[in-house]
Amino acid sequence: METDQTILERCDLWGCIQCGKCTGGCPLSFKTTLNVRRLIYEALVEGDVNPDGMEELWDCTTCGTCVLRCPKEVEPVDVIVALRTELVDGGIIPPTIRDALTSVFRYGNPSLMQPEERADWAEGLGVKSISDGADVLYFVGCIPSYDDRVQKVAKALVKAFHKAEVDFGILGVEEKCCCNEVRRVGEEGLFEYVVEEQQELFSSCNVEHIVTTSPHCFNTFTNEYEGLDIKVQHYTQFVAELIDNGKLAFTGELNKVVTYHDPCFLGKQNAVYDEPRKILQSIPGVEFREMDRTRDRSLCCEGGGGRMWGEGTNPEERLATSRFEEVLSVGADIMAVACPFCLLTFDLAAKAGGYDEKVQVTDIIELVAEVI
Amino acid sequence: MGDMEATLVIGAGIAGMQAALDIADAGFKAYLVEKEPSIGGRMAQLDETFPTLDCSSCILTPQMVSVGGHPNIELFTYSEVVEVDGSAGQFKVKVRKKPRYIDVDKCTGCGICAENCRLKDRIDSEFNVAMGRRGAAYMPFPQAVPLKYTIDGEHCLMIQRGKCGKSPPCRDACPAEAIDFKQAEEIVELEVVAIIVATGFDPFDAQLKPEYGYGVYEDVITGLQFERLSSASGPTFGEIKLDERPIKDVVFIQCVGSRDRTLGNPYCSRVCCMYTAKQAHLVREKLPEARVTVFYTDMRAFGKGFEEFYDRVREERVLYRRGNPSEIYRRGDRLVVRAEDTLLAKPIEMEADLVVLAIGLVPREDADDVTGLLHLSRSGDGFFMESHPKLRPTETEVEGIFLAGCCQGPKDIPDAVAQAKATASSAIVMMSQPKDKPAADQE
Numbered sequence: 001m002e003t004d005q006t007i008l009e010r011c012d013l014w015g016c017i018q019c020g021k022c023t024g025g026c027p028l029s030f031k032t033t034l035n036v037r038r039l040i041y042e043a044l045v046e047g048d049v050n051p052d053g054m055e056e057l058w059d060c061t062t063c064g065t066c067v068l069r070c071p072k073e074v075e076p077v078d079v080i081v082a083l084r085t086e087l088v089d090g091g092i093i094p095p096t097i098r099d100a101l102t103s104v105f106r107y108g109n110p111s112l113m114q115p116e117e118r119a120d121w122a123e124g125l126g127v128k129s130i131s132d133g134a135d136v137l138y139f140v141g142c143i144p145s146y147d148d149r150v151q152k153v154a155k156a157l158v159k160a161f162h163k164a165e166v167d168f169g170i171l172g173v174e175e176k177c178c179c180n181e182v183r184r185v186g187e188e189g190l191f192e193y194v195v196e197e198q199q200e201l202f203s204s205c206n207v208e209h210i211v212t213t214s215p216h217c218f219n220t221f222t223n224e225y226e227g228l229d230i231k232v233q234h235y236t237q238f239v240a241e242l243i244d245n246g247k248l249a250f251t252g253e254l255n256k257v258v259t260y261h262d263p264c265f266l267g268k269q270n271a272v273y274d275e276p277r278k279i280l281q282s283i284p285g286v287e288f289r290e291m292d293r294t295r296d297r298s299l300c301c302e303g304g305g306g307r308m309w310g311e312g313t314n315p316e317e318r319l320a321t322s323r324f325e326e327v328l329s330v331g332a333d334i335m336a337v338a339c340p341f342c343l344l345t346f347d348l349a350a351k352a353g354g355y356d357e358k359v360q361v362t363d364i365i366e367l368v369a370e371v372i
Numbered sequence: 373m374g375d376m377e378a379t380l381v382i383g384a385g386i387a388g389m390q391a392a393l394d395i396a397d398a399g400f401k402a403y404l405v406e407k408e409p410s411i412g413g414r415m416a417q418l419d420e421t422f423p424t425l426d427c428s429s430c431i432l433t434p435q436m437v438s439v440g441g442h443p444n445i446e447l448f449t450y451s452e453v454v455e456v457d458g459s460a461g462q463f464k465v466k467v468r469k470k471p472r473y474i475d476v477d478k479c480t481g482c483g484i485c486a487e488n489c490r491l492k493d494r495i496d497s498e499f500n501v502a503m504g505r506r507g508a509a510y511m512p513f514p515q516a517v518p519l520k521y522t523i524d525g526e527h528c529l530m531i532q533r534g535k536c537g538k539s540p541p542c543r544d545a546c547p548a549e550a551i552d553f554k555q556a557e558e559i560v561e562l563e564v565v566a567i568i569v570a571t572g573f574d575p576f577d578a579q580l581k582p583e584y585g586y587g588v589y590e591d592v593i594t595g596l597q598f599e600r601l602s603s604a605s606g607p608t609f610g611e612i613k614l615d616e617r618p619i620k621d622v623v624f625i626q627c628v629g630s631r632d633r634t635l636g637n638p639y640c641s642r643v644c645c646m647y648t649a650k651q652a653h654l655v656r657e658k659l660p661e662a663r664v665t666v667f668y669t670d671m672r673a674f675g676k677g678f679e680e681f682y683d684r685v686r687e688e689r690v691l692y693r694r695g696n697p698s699e700i701y702r703r704g705d706r707l708v709v710r711a712e713d714t715l716l717a718k719p720i721e722m723e724a725d726l727v728v729l730a731i732g733l734v735p736r737e738d739a740d741d742v743t744g745l746l747h748l749s750r751s752g753d754g755f756f757m758e759s760h761p762k763l764r765p766t767e768t769e770v771e772g773i774f775l776a777g778c779c780q781g782p783k784d785i786p787d788a789v790a791q792a793k794a795t796a797s798s799a800i801v802m803m804s805q806p807k808d809k810p811a812a813d814q815e
Contacts, residue, residue, distance in 0.1 A: 017631070019669040020712035025583070025698025029712070029719035038717055069583060069698050071632040292702045296582040 006048035010082050015072040016040050022066035022076040027300040031314040032059040036066055036076040043079065051083040058084070058094055059312040062184040062305030063264035068296065084186030093185075100309040101187050104194070108176035109142040110309060119172040121151040125158050130169030130205045136161075136238075137207040137230075138168045139221075141214040142177050143340040149347060150340045154213055156369035157235055163372045164248040168211070174201060178212075180220035180265070185306035199227050211238045215266035215339045216304065222270065234266055236338050236364060240275035243282050252371035253285035259332035260288070260364075261323065261346070262298035263339035276338050279364055283371055289330040299323055303341030320349035327359050334360045336367060376401040376444075377803035380465050380564040382453055382742075385413020386432065386785055387777025387792040388570030389439045394796035396444035400803045403562055404439065405448045405467055408498075410516035412436055413572055417499060417596060419603040419610075421785060422650040423681030429605070433515045440517040448560070450522060456567070456745055460772025461802065465562040471555040473523035473531065474509075478550035481519040485509040485542035485551060495527050501597045504607035509542045514605065523551070566772045566799040569756065570792065571742055573778040576629030576637070576731040584628065584729055585700045590614060591707055592700060592727045594628075595647055602654050612658050614726065622655050623709050623724040624648045624666040625697050630732030631669075639753045641732030641782040645672045648730045649682050652690040664690045665722065667697050667711055675784065695720075700727060733782040746773055755781045766794045774798050 007013075016037075023029050023037040034056040043049050051057060057080055066076040087093060093101075100110035108115050119127075121144075130137050138161070144154040161168050176194060183191040202210065210232045212218040218234040242248035258280055266272045273295045281288050293299050302312075302319045323346070327335045337343050343363055350356040378401035381392045389411060392402035404411070416436075418428035439445055448467050455466035474485070486492065489507030496502040499512045506512075508528040511521050529536040530553050543551040575596050578586035586592050591614055593601070600606040601613075612619060626648055630641040648666055655664050671692070673682040686692060697711035709722045735754035736742075743750060748768050751757040756779050759767045766774050774795035777788040 015633075017669060018714055019627075019696035020694075020714040021696045021698045022712075023714075023719060024695055024710055024712035026719070030721075035712070035717060037712060037714060065698075071627070071634060071696070073633045297585070297699055297701060 007043045007079060007082055008047055011043070011075070011078045013040050013043055013074060013079070016044065016074045017072060019071065021069040021071065025065045025069045027063060027065060027319055028059050028061065028302075031317055032056050032312065034059050034080070036060075036079060039079050039083070040074070040076060049079070049083060051086050052092070054083065056313050057087065058097070058306070058310050059314070060305055061264070061300050061302050061307050063300035064269040065264070065300070068268050081184055081186055085188055086186075088186040094310045097185055097306055097310045100306075101182060101185065101190060104177045104179065104182055105190055109146060110177060110181070111142065111146055113146045116173050118145045118175055119170065121145060121154055122158070122170065122172075125155065126162070127158055128169045129172050130207065132169060134167045134169035134207065135209060136166055136168040137202070137205050137210045138170050139178070139210050139212045139217055140170055140175060141212060141217050141340065143344070144213045145175070147340070147344065150343060153340065153343065153363040153365055156363070156365045157213060159369045160239060160242070160248060160365060160372060164242045166242070171201065171205075178214075178217035178220050180216040180224075181304070181306050181308070183220065183224065184304070195225055199225055202228060202230060209233070211235050213340060215263045215270070215272075216341065219265040219269055234272060234338070236266070236276040236279060237272060239365065239368065240278045243279060248368075248372065250282070250284050250371045254283050254367060254371050255285040256333040257287045257289055257331055258334045258336050258367070259291050259327055259330050260294075260336045261291070261301070261342060262295055263337065263342050264298070264300050264304060266338060267295060267298055276336075276364055279368060280336055283367060286367075289332055291326045291330055293326065301342045301345040303339075303345040308341055308344070318345070318349050320345045321353050324349065324353055324355040324359065328355070332359060334362055334367070336362055336364045338364050378403060378562070378564045379566045379568060379799040379803065380405065380453070380463065380562060381568045381570060383407075383413070383570035383572055383777070383779070384411035384439070384447075384449070385570060385572045385777060385788075386415045386435070387572070387788040388413070388568070389435055390789050390792035391568045391570060391776050391796040391799070392439060392445050393435070393442065394793055395799055396442045398796075398800050400444065400800060402445045403448065403467075403564065404445055405451050405453055407450070407452055408512065409450045409472070409520075409522040410512050410518070411439060411447065411449060412513075412515070412517070415785060416513060416515070417501070417599055419599045419606075420650060420654065422646040423675070423677040425650070425653075429515060436515065436517040447518070449518060453745060454559070460770075461565050461805075463564045463567055463772065465564055465567075467560045467562060469558040469560060471525065471557050472520070473525065473528065473551060473553050473555050474521050475550045475552050475555075476518060476520045478548045479520045480548050480550075481511065481521065482547065483511065483521065484545045484547065485521050485523070486511065488541040488545040490529060490536055490541060491527055495524070500600045500607050501594070503597055503600050565803045566774065567746065568774045568776055568792075568795045568799060569742065569746065569748070569768075569779055570776040571736055571739075571779040573733040573782065574736045576734050578628060578729050578731050580635060581628055583699045584625065584697075584727070586729060589700065589702065589707060591725060592729065594729050594731045595644065595651065596731065598651050598728045602651070602658070610658070612655060612726070617725065619659060619662060619725040621663045621722070621724045622659070622665070622726045622728065623722060624652055624664075624728045624730060625709070626666065626668045626730040627696060628729040628731050629734065637732060637734060637753070639782070640672065642672070643782060643784050644730035644732060646675070646678055646681070646784070648728070649673070649685045651728060653685045653688060656685075656688045656690060666690060666692050667695055667709070668692055669694070669696045675786075733778055736779070739779075746770060748773065751781075753781065755779065766791055766798065772802060
């Protein structure tokens with residue numbers, strides 16, 4: 001990584017007209033001093049930005065709203081990531097994020113978990129290894145592999161795959177972190193190292209299709225693994241197709257009011273808005289209700305961009321908490337998500353705010369698994 | 373058609389009308405073809421015009437009447453050019469007159485058909501930009517030229533289903549017996565020396581910027597809708613209101629759909645800064661106590677009297693805040709506009725009762741058909757391309773075909789009129805050439 005270059009040389013910023021749509025739309029802007037529009041101006045005027053002492057750089061969730069809104073195709077978030085890279089290269093990094101990165105390097109996951117335990121969740125489920133040959137590689141991801149709560153999501157997806165007779169396999173203990181967040185906290189070197197390894201591994205699997213649990217893995221495989229010549233889908237896309245083709249049929253009913261929260265890396269960054277809704281609306285009995293801030297106007301849960309491992313400068317008011325007011329206002333019994341980070345942040349916020357008695361936070365596929 | 377040299381003008385907005393009038397006044401023939409049931413174009417929809425605050429229809433209507441009554445202008449409304457052959461000096465043109473299902477010679481414009489139409493008030497009025505309704509039998513606006521009714525075949529039950537109750541009430545009621553459901557389309561062939569293209573623009577579809585919730589929130593409207601709301605002939609008779617709730621905070625957002633690379637509309641639409649300033653003035657005039665805020669990125673007041681008007685509007689207590697809002701959402705029963713005030717370098721949330729989006733001008737949806745028909749080119753912005761941006765700004769690569777008004781690029785009324793007069797002059801030059809090329813005529 002060429003960090004001797006200035007921010008202005010590394011990010012393409014001359015197109016900026018300082019309209020403020022980036023900072024104006026930033027979901028964090030009311031709770032941080034981080035102002036990306038101002039950083040761009042500083043880079044343009046001064047030629048460079050000195051990130052020393054800018055703790056607020058770690059507030060950004062890399063949700064991508066600034067990129068989505070920019071009318072001039074500038075990518076404001078790049079400035080933040082580039083400045084983080086400078087900090088990381090200089091060894092200035094919040095300890096919890098440093099630990100996560102070290103863990104990815106050593107163990108292939110950010111959570112200091114043992115690599116040989118990565119596939120323990122699948123024991124007894126009849127999941128085969130991809131090395132035995134299969135049509136589809138199910139890329140599980142770190143959190144669904146290790147986290148008690150999110151393992152249920154992986155298990156639910158396996159149930160759906162079996163029900164629809166999908167020929168799939170997993171990498172098992174060979175699977176490593178996709179490094180989407182690694183790149184976003186500025187550890188470009190580690191990202192490149194893992195990507196190379198991972199791409200070789202994918203190629204050796206002889207599959208034409210990868211399905212991910214997490215929108216974050218989906219995002220980086222689709223947009224950033226440059227040599228990857230395999231079709232990648234988020235599971236909501238894949239499952240929506242299974243339902244469409246009649247391969248996955250429902251046998252039960254779910255008589256609940258359900259709303260859906262768009263994950264940033266699925267919605268705002270990859271424009272996958274319809275498939276998750278299609279799945280929910282096809283579940284018998286479900287009354288689907290849309291929140292006010294939805295699709296392109298959805299709110300960030302504050303779990304991305306390394307924020308799973310770092311609190312940021314203003315930990316008191318979580319965006320996830322304010323989101324529940326909206327969930328309640330539409331009268332939803334269930335808030336469905338489609339991202340491991342969203343699931344964990346909302347689960348936590350629900351418990352902290354006492355919303356868990358009124359609203360159940362669930363991944364879409366868990367709802368599907370209940371009625372097939 | 374007579375021996376008179378003629379020019380075809382496509383589109384009867386302010387540019388096309390002006391070109392036709394100049395040609396006709398010079399003693400030549402102008403065939404003026406308009407797709408809609410009436411001439412007048414977009415200008416007919418506007419309330420007052422910037423920066424002089426002339427009432428748009430007050431200055432437009434006399435022009436429309438002159439066009440309608442000019443002996444040298446032959447008007448084809450509710451018609452389209454479908455074929456063009458030949459070359460400069462001898463274009464052969466086919467015009468399709470769509471059936472109106474009303475005999476215009478008999479129709480007196482009394483409106484009894486519209487009163488009795490079973491679809492009355494059930495179709496969104498194009499003229500009122502869906503803020504008002506019409507029937508299948510309708511006249512787009514009261515000053516229409518020709519002052520005749522039209523039955524919209526795409527909605528009319530008789531046309532669509534062959535049946536409208538026991539007997540169509542419009543036909544039963546029409547005292548002039550003008551209604552004729554058997555009317556068919558008609559093709560008219562014309563021969564012309566020159567063609568002036570004045571097909572205009574489309575307003576930007578604000579739903580393509582989903583962050584502003586246009587189409588989701590009824591209190592988010594477009595600049596063109598504001599014109600209708602503010603117009604004395606509009607759906608609220610000029611009152612700025614959407615329902616019974618009082619309007620205390622009005623927010624204008626500039627550059628919606630313009631200067632936007634992500635949409636492929638990288639250009640400035642040139643009129644939005646000033647029409648917004650004018651609309652802010654109208655709000656101030658009609659709602660003296662309202663808080664009026666305009667969000668802008670760069671203010672462009674480059675025309676004659678524009679900067680002075682911008683000064684006036686600010687002095688009328690219209691607050692200009694620098695920053696392009698990023699999102700609109702709802703809080704309780706009010707809208708919240710979220711932006712960064714870039715001069716304060718602070719994120720802000722501003723509550724509003726009415727948000728007006730200053731939508732830009734985009735190439736017409738049918739621009740491709742027109743380029744195909746006339747072998748024109750389009751510039752990078754999608755508008756029709758002139759043959760030289762400096763020295764031949766109203767000519768095209770095709771000899772004898774000229775561009776007037778917004779089909780060539782966004783422009784305000786005086787610029788459109790000036791360009792129209794230039795094209796009329798070019799056409800008149802061509803029509804004035806002595807006719808001594810018998811060889812070419814045999815082609």
